[in-house]
Amino acid sequence: MKTIEASGLTKYYGSLLAVDNVSFSVKRGEVFGFLGPNGAGKTTTVRMLTGILRPSRGEVRVLGYDMLDEHEKILAREMMGIVPEMANPYVDLTAMGNLRLMGELYGMGKREIEKRALDLLKLFGLYERRKSKVRAFSKGMRQRLILAMALIGDPEVLFLDEPTSGLDVISARMIRDIIRDEHRKGRTIFLTTHNMAEANELCQRVAIIRRGKLVAIDTPEKLKTLGKGLSVEVSFEPMVFEGSAIDSALRVEHRGDKIRIYTDDPDATIRELVRYAEEKGLRIVSLKTLSPSLEDIFVELVGGKDD
Amino acid sequence: MNWWVVRMIKTLKRSFAVAKKDMLIFYLKGPVIIMGLVFPFFLFLAFLIGRHLSGEQLFVGLTAMTAFFTSTAVGPTIIPWECRGRTFERLVASPVSLTAILLGDLQASFYFGLAITFTIALPSLAYLSIHPSFGIFLLSTLLAVLSFSAMTVLMSSYPPTDIPADVMMLSSLVKFSLLFISGIFVPLRSLPPYGRWISLLSPLTYYVDALRHALGGGYLPLPIDFIMLAFFGLAFFFVGSTIHGRVLERRFT
Secondary structure: OOEEEEEEEEEOOOEEEEEEEEEEEEEEOOEEEOOOOOOOHHHHHHHHHHOOOOOEEEEEEOOOOOOHHHHHHHHHHEEHHHHHHHOOOOHHHEEHHHHHHHHHHOOHHHHHHHHHHHHHHHOOOOOHOOOOOOHOOOOOHHHHHHHHHHHHHOOEEEEEOOOOOOHHHHHHHHHHHHHHHHHHHHOEEEOOOOOHHHHHHHEEEEEEEEEEEEEEEEOOHHOOOOOOOEEEEEEEOOOOOHHOOOEEEEEEEEEEOOEEEEOHHHHHHHHHHHHHHHOOOOEEEEEEOOOOHHHHHHHHHHHHOOO | OOOOHHHHHHHHHHHHHHHHHHHHHHHOHHHHHHHHHHHHHHHHHHHOOOOOOOOOHHHHHHHHHHHHHHHHHHHHHHHHHHHHHHOOOHHHHHHHHHHHHHHHHHHHHHHHHHHHHHHHHHHHHHOOOOHHHHOHHHHHHHHHHHHHHHHHHHHHOOOOOOOHHHHHHHHHHHHHHHHHHOOOOOOOOHOOOOHHHHHHOOOHHHHHHHHHHHHHOOOOHHHHHHHHHHHHHHHHHHHHHHHHHHHHHHHHH
């Protein structure tokens, strides 16, 4: 069963075409990643899917409800949890107050709200601060609270627009763990992210959008097969390397204390590297062959620039 | 139960949740205190000092100014503040219609206006030893505060800004223009004919006139005062909601 269906979604801002004829569907229980450079149309697409923006053309159905119909949109949202990009909780309310407000907006009963809110505050590590005004919260705590607010209504589908953007490692990891848990519970998750490792780790399928158009949609592993060539990563001690020393190298990148060499022939490259280390008296600290990462594919598809 | 009734109850419950949030957050904001409490107090002093006014005239002036300024103090800035604080998209994305959100904002203005107006007006009645028709006073105050609160829905609709000061400036301009044409400072019967025609464009005129009826005076027929207050309230809410709906996307782009 399809939880999200977008068909021919198009959005103009005046004469600017922000999203161009985008179609895809997300299956029930799937974690679907939506990737793209800044300005590619990700947030506009999420806003159309959640009924915040009305498409200039096209149709959206979430859980079978027509998101262009005002009444059906409200019914669909009762089963949706939404974390908009750059959203804040109310800083003049307490953490509990924010959750209570969302529970009331979801039409929940008072007891149900209290129980669910306390469970979520514990889950997100905010229980001790439940009576504190959000003004005193860090960015990570606020983002955890925003996600808790999205979960208050026990939604069937979650729309998360950059949920870990700009967060500290602990908060980002906690949010990723919760996304995994929510997926295990059978929720459908639509995740917009800049973080390729996150998309690779969490998503069963990803779509890549560029300049308002979908340029790829598939599983992360299948997308990786679109990449050109393999690479070999090596680290020497001491770290001395001349790029011209390896004849089989297509491109050489310095990455911290490592060198990544893109090649069509990893076997020849490894032999050359070993020979080079012997000639120069270097110790090989690490040596590994790498297939293209999702990030490599992303950069290849979007051209390495923002839109 | 009829599905339409269920839908209405759901909308009203959720709009009340929005109103509660507004009351908790916005009532204590500086501009609300200044424009809703401090400012009308000093305006009333300016109205009072150096003039030999009867108790009835004082009561009408004080009550009308309090109702007008308090019920229009909160509403206009709620949505710009929400946009500025990046909370509005979260609110719009929840399972409530835009109409329910605006109805919640209207209620926040209504409860604030009503509470302050009665807090000021009732002791004033005792202090000034005047005895208005309580039914007319109550009904006209309810309708007037509702109408002024609905006016804030219209005031906050355009321009779709996230700068509260912009909306405050525009709403102050409108409020002061209405204050001086509504028969508070110069009674309707003393205005020149063109002034009387202009005064009919202000909802405040009908409230001031209804208050005078409550004290045995009044210029326009009392049913007209009630009908016009209700009409202005409905028209402000309808037009305001329509404009909000049209400019909503501009608040996110």
